[in-house]
Amino acid sequence: MPHLAATRAALLRAADLARPNPACALLVGAGSVHDLPLAQLMDRFERIVLLDIAFGVEARRMTKRWPKRLHLCRHDVTGIVDWLARHRRLPPAEMLIRPVLPLLEIKPDWVASVNCLTQLPLLPLNYLADKVSDESALETFGRTLIQGHLRWLQAWRAPICLISEVEDRHFDRHGVLADSSDYRDLLQGFTAGAACVGRWPWQIHPPGELADGRHETRIVEAWCV
Numbered sequence: 001m002p003h004l005a006a007t008r009a010a011l012l013r014a015a016d017l018a019r020p021n022p023a024c025a026l027l028v029g030a031g032s033v034h035d036l037p038l039a040q041l042m043d044r045f046e047r048i049v050l051l052d053i054a055f056g057v058e059a060r061r062m063t064k065r066w067p068k069r070l071h072l073c074r075h076d077v078t079g080i081v082d083w084l085a086r087h088r089r090l091p092p093a094e095m096l097i098r099p100v101l102p103l104l105e106i107k108p109d110w111v112a113s114v115n116c117l118t119q120l121p122l123l124p125l126n127y128l129a130d131k132v133s134d135e136s137a138l139e140t141f142g143r144t145l146i147q148g149h150l151r152w153l154q155a156w157r158a159p160i161c162l163i164s165e166v167e168d169r170h171f172d173r174h175g176v177l178a179d180s181s182d183y184r185d186l187l188q189g190f191t192a193g194a195a196c197v198g199r200w201p202w203q204i205h206p207p208g209e210l211a212d213g214r215h216e217t218r219i220v221e222a223w224c225v
Protein backbone atom coordinates (compact mmCIF):
# COMPACT_ATOMS: atom_id res chain seq x y z
CA MET A 1 0.00 0.00 0.00
CA PRO A 2 1.53 3.37 -0.97
CA HIS A 3 0.82 4.94 2.45
CA LEU A 4 2.73 2.21 4.29
CA ALA A 5 5.65 2.41 1.82
CA ALA A 6 5.67 6.22 2.07
CA THR A 7 5.71 6.02 5.88
CA ARG A 8 8.63 3.57 5.87
CA ALA A 9 10.60 5.74 3.44
CA ALA A 10 9.91 8.92 5.46
CA LEU A 11 11.07 7.22 8.69
CA LEU A 12 14.38 6.26 7.09
CA ARG A 13 14.82 9.76 5.63
CA ALA A 14 14.11 11.28 9.03
CA ALA A 15 16.56 8.95 10.82
CA ASP A 16 19.27 9.73 8.27
CA LEU A 17 18.66 13.46 8.54
CA ALA A 18 18.67 13.49 12.35
CA ARG A 19 21.87 11.37 12.58
CA PRO A 20 21.21 10.51 16.23
CA ASN A 21 23.44 8.34 18.39
CA PRO A 22 22.79 4.77 17.33
CA ALA A 23 22.16 3.25 20.78
CA CYS A 24 18.36 3.35 20.97
CA ALA A 25 15.31 4.38 18.94
CA LEU A 26 11.79 4.62 20.33
CA LEU A 27 8.92 4.04 17.87
CA VAL A 28 5.53 5.18 19.15
CA GLY A 29 2.26 3.77 17.80
CA ALA A 30 4.17 0.69 16.73
CA GLY A 31 1.58 -1.90 17.77
CA SER A 32 1.09 -3.52 14.39
CA VAL A 33 4.52 -2.74 12.84
CA HIS A 34 2.95 -2.58 9.35
CA ASP A 35 4.41 0.81 8.51
CA LEU A 36 7.83 0.34 10.15
CA PRO A 37 11.02 -0.46 8.18
CA LEU A 38 12.35 -2.49 11.10
CA ALA A 39 15.18 -4.27 9.26
CA GLN A 40 16.60 -0.99 7.94
CA LEU A 41 16.17 0.74 11.31
CA MET A 42 18.02 -2.16 12.96
CA ASP A 43 20.94 -1.34 10.66
CA ARG A 44 20.92 2.17 12.14
CA PHE A 45 20.14 1.48 15.83
CA GLU A 46 21.48 -1.13 18.25
CA ARG A 47 18.19 -1.30 20.15
CA ILE A 48 14.64 -0.42 19.13
CA VAL A 49 11.76 -0.02 21.56
CA LEU A 50 8.27 -0.43 20.09
CA LEU A 51 5.73 1.45 22.19
CA ASP A 52 1.97 1.12 21.97
CA ILE A 53 -1.09 0.69 24.17
CA ALA A 54 -1.60 -2.75 22.56
CA PHE A 55 0.50 -5.05 20.37
CA GLY A 56 -0.44 -7.36 17.54
CA VAL A 57 0.95 -10.80 16.76
CA GLU A 58 3.55 -9.55 14.28
CA ALA A 59 5.14 -7.13 16.78
CA ARG A 60 5.40 -9.96 19.34
CA ARG A 61 6.82 -12.32 16.74
CA MET A 62 9.48 -9.80 15.72
CA THR A 63 10.61 -9.22 19.31
CA LYS A 64 10.88 -12.99 19.88
CA ARG A 65 13.08 -13.17 16.80
CA TRP A 66 15.46 -10.42 18.00
CA PRO A 67 15.06 -10.49 21.80
CA LYS A 68 18.24 -8.51 22.48
CA ARG A 69 17.53 -5.74 19.97
CA LEU A 70 13.76 -5.28 19.77
CA HIS A 71 11.68 -4.55 22.86
CA LEU A 72 7.99 -3.96 23.46
CA CYS A 73 6.82 -1.24 25.83
CA ARG A 74 3.11 -1.28 26.56
CA HIS A 75 2.25 2.26 27.54
CA ASP A 76 -0.68 4.64 27.19
CA VAL A 77 0.85 7.89 25.94
CA THR A 78 -2.23 9.90 26.98
CA GLY A 79 -1.90 8.59 30.56
CA ILE A 80 -5.67 8.70 31.05
CA VAL A 81 -7.17 5.64 29.37
CA ASP A 82 -7.35 3.51 32.56
CA TRP A 83 -8.73 6.48 34.52
CA LEU A 84 -11.44 7.08 31.88
CA ALA A 85 -12.37 3.40 31.85
CA ARG A 86 -13.12 3.71 35.58
CA HIS A 87 -14.61 7.22 35.80
CA ARG A 88 -16.30 7.87 32.45
CA ARG A 89 -16.12 11.65 32.76
CA LEU A 90 -13.83 14.40 31.52
CA PRO A 91 -10.62 14.26 33.57
CA PRO A 92 -9.41 17.23 35.63
CA ALA A 93 -7.07 19.50 33.63
CA GLU A 94 -4.06 18.73 35.86
CA MET A 95 -4.15 15.09 34.71
CA LEU A 96 -3.46 16.23 31.16
CA ILE A 97 -0.68 18.73 31.78
CA ARG A 98 2.36 16.66 32.71
CA PRO A 99 3.67 14.11 30.19
CA VAL A 100 4.13 10.67 31.75
CA LEU A 101 7.10 8.89 30.17
CA PRO A 102 7.63 5.15 30.65
CA LEU A 103 10.82 3.98 32.32
CA LEU A 104 13.12 2.56 29.65
CA GLU A 105 16.44 0.81 30.25
CA ILE A 106 18.17 3.29 27.93
CA LYS A 107 17.10 6.84 27.15
CA PRO A 108 16.19 6.91 23.42
CA ASP A 109 18.45 8.83 21.04
CA TRP A 110 15.65 9.25 18.52
CA VAL A 111 11.87 9.18 18.96
CA ALA A 112 9.39 8.62 16.15
CA SER A 113 5.62 8.95 16.49
CA VAL A 114 4.17 6.96 13.61
CA ASN A 115 0.64 7.53 12.36
CA CYS A 116 -0.87 7.60 15.82
CA LEU A 117 -1.32 11.29 16.73
CA THR A 118 -4.91 11.72 15.52
CA GLN A 119 -5.84 8.24 16.80
CA LEU A 120 -5.08 9.16 20.40
CA PRO A 121 -8.45 10.78 21.19
CA LEU A 122 -10.48 7.86 19.73
CA LEU A 123 -10.41 5.43 22.68
CA PRO A 124 -10.78 8.20 25.32
CA LEU A 125 -13.75 9.72 23.44
CA ASN A 126 -15.28 6.28 23.14
CA TYR A 127 -15.29 5.99 26.93
CA LEU A 128 -17.13 9.32 27.13
CA ALA A 129 -19.75 8.54 24.46
CA ASP A 130 -23.22 8.54 26.08
CA LYS A 131 -21.74 10.12 29.22
CA VAL A 132 -20.71 13.60 28.08
CA SER A 133 -22.99 15.44 25.67
CA ASP A 134 -21.13 18.76 25.45
CA GLU A 135 -19.68 18.47 21.91
CA SER A 136 -17.41 21.47 22.28
CA ALA A 137 -15.96 20.15 25.59
CA LEU A 138 -15.29 16.81 23.87
CA GLU A 139 -13.59 18.52 20.96
CA THR A 140 -11.41 20.59 23.29
CA PHE A 141 -10.53 17.40 25.18
CA GLY A 142 -9.52 15.65 21.94
CA ARG A 143 -7.32 18.59 20.93
CA THR A 144 -5.75 18.63 24.41
CA LEU A 145 -4.80 14.96 24.03
CA ILE A 146 -3.16 15.65 20.67
CA GLN A 147 -1.21 18.60 22.02
CA GLY A 148 -0.32 16.55 25.09
CA HIS A 149 1.30 13.96 22.82
CA LEU A 150 3.46 16.65 21.20
CA ARG A 151 4.65 17.72 24.68
CA TRP A 152 5.19 14.04 25.54
CA LEU A 153 7.46 13.69 22.50
CA GLN A 154 9.43 16.83 23.40
CA ALA A 155 9.85 15.62 26.98
CA TRP A 156 12.29 12.93 25.78
CA ARG A 157 14.75 15.70 24.81
CA ALA A 158 15.85 13.78 21.70
CA PRO A 159 15.43 14.36 17.96
CA ILE A 160 11.85 13.57 16.96
CA CYS A 161 10.17 12.33 13.81
CA LEU A 162 6.43 12.95 13.68
CA ILE A 163 4.37 11.25 10.99
CA SER A 164 0.71 12.16 11.06
CA GLU A 165 -2.27 12.88 8.90
CA VAL A 166 -2.80 16.62 8.76
CA GLU A 167 -5.89 16.84 6.60
CA ASP A 168 -8.96 14.74 5.92
CA ARG A 169 -10.87 15.24 2.64
CA HIS A 170 -14.28 13.74 1.90
CA PHE A 171 -15.53 13.61 -1.70
CA ASP A 172 -18.96 12.93 -3.11
CA ARG A 173 -19.70 10.43 -5.91
CA HIS A 174 -18.70 13.05 -8.52
CA GLY A 175 -15.30 13.64 -6.96
CA VAL A 176 -16.40 17.01 -5.60
CA LEU A 177 -14.95 17.94 -2.20
CA ALA A 178 -17.85 17.64 0.27
CA ASP A 179 -16.02 18.56 3.48
CA SER A 180 -12.57 18.54 5.00
CA SER A 181 -10.78 18.88 8.33
CA ASP A 182 -7.36 20.41 8.78
CA TYR A 183 -5.25 19.56 11.85
CA ARG A 184 -2.23 21.69 10.95
CA ASP A 185 -3.13 24.39 13.48
CA LEU A 186 -2.55 21.80 16.23
CA LEU A 187 0.99 21.24 15.00
CA GLN A 188 2.00 24.83 14.35
CA GLY A 189 4.15 25.47 17.45
CA PHE A 190 5.62 21.96 17.24
CA THR A 191 6.68 22.07 13.60
CA ALA A 192 7.88 25.69 13.57
CA GLY A 193 11.47 25.59 12.37
CA ALA A 194 11.27 21.83 11.72
CA ALA A 195 11.97 20.11 8.40
CA CYS A 196 9.13 18.49 6.48
CA VAL A 197 10.63 15.29 5.04
CA GLY A 198 7.54 13.90 3.36
CA ARG A 199 3.98 14.64 2.31
CA TRP A 200 1.63 12.20 0.55
CA PRO A 201 -2.04 11.45 -0.01
CA TRP A 202 -3.45 8.37 1.71
CA GLN A 203 -6.59 7.13 0.02
CA ILE A 204 -8.03 5.55 3.14
CA HIS A 205 -11.43 4.87 1.50
CA PRO A 206 -11.06 4.63 -2.28
CA PRO A 207 -14.12 4.99 -4.53
CA GLY A 208 -16.32 1.91 -4.07
CA GLU A 209 -15.59 1.47 -0.36
CA LEU A 210 -18.12 3.92 1.09
CA ALA A 211 -21.87 4.20 0.49
CA ASP A 212 -23.23 6.52 -2.24
CA GLY A 213 -19.93 6.57 -4.14
CA ARG A 214 -18.30 8.77 -1.52
CA HIS A 215 -14.55 8.48 -0.97
CA GLU A 216 -11.97 9.82 1.49
CA THR A 217 -8.35 10.84 1.23
CA ARG A 218 -6.05 11.98 4.02
CA ILE A 219 -2.92 14.05 3.61
CA VAL A 220 -0.02 12.77 5.68
CA GLU A 221 3.14 14.69 6.57
CA ALA A 222 6.46 13.64 8.09
CA TRP A 223 8.41 16.12 10.21
CA CYS A 224 11.90 16.11 11.69
CA VAL A 225 11.85 18.17 14.87
Ligand SMILES: C[S@@+](CC[C@H](N)C(=O)[O-])C[C@H]1O[C@@H](n2cnc3c(N)ncnc32)[C@H](O)[C@@H]1O
Binding pocket: 028, 029, 030, 031, 032, 033, 034, 035, 036, 051, 052, 053, 054, 075, 076, 077, 078, 079, 081, 114, 115, 116, 119, 120, 123
Ligand atom coordinates in the same frame (compact mmCIF):
# COMPACT_ATOMS: atom_id res chain seq x y z
C1 LIG B 1 -3.24 3.77 12.93
S1 LIG B 1 -2.29 2.85 14.06
C2 LIG B 1 -0.69 3.23 13.49
C3 LIG B 1 -0.11 2.13 12.70
C4 LIG B 1 1.19 1.69 13.31
N1 LIG B 1 2.21 2.75 13.23
C5 LIG B 1 1.78 0.41 12.77
O1 LIG B 1 2.58 -0.12 13.56
O2 LIG B 1 1.47 -0.08 11.69
C6 LIG B 1 -2.39 3.80 15.55
C7 LIG B 1 -1.68 3.14 16.71
O3 LIG B 1 -1.78 4.01 17.84
C8 LIG B 1 -1.96 3.19 18.98
N2 LIG B 1 -2.53 3.97 20.09
C9 LIG B 1 -3.78 4.48 20.16
N3 LIG B 1 -3.95 5.09 21.34
C10 LIG B 1 -2.79 4.95 22.04
C11 LIG B 1 -2.34 5.37 23.32
N4 LIG B 1 -3.14 6.04 24.15
N5 LIG B 1 -1.07 5.09 23.69
C12 LIG B 1 -0.23 4.40 22.85
N6 LIG B 1 -0.61 3.97 21.63
C13 LIG B 1 -1.86 4.25 21.22
C14 LIG B 1 -2.88 2.09 18.48
O4 LIG B 1 -2.86 0.96 19.35
C15 LIG B 1 -2.33 1.81 17.09
O5 LIG B 1 -1.33 0.81 17.11
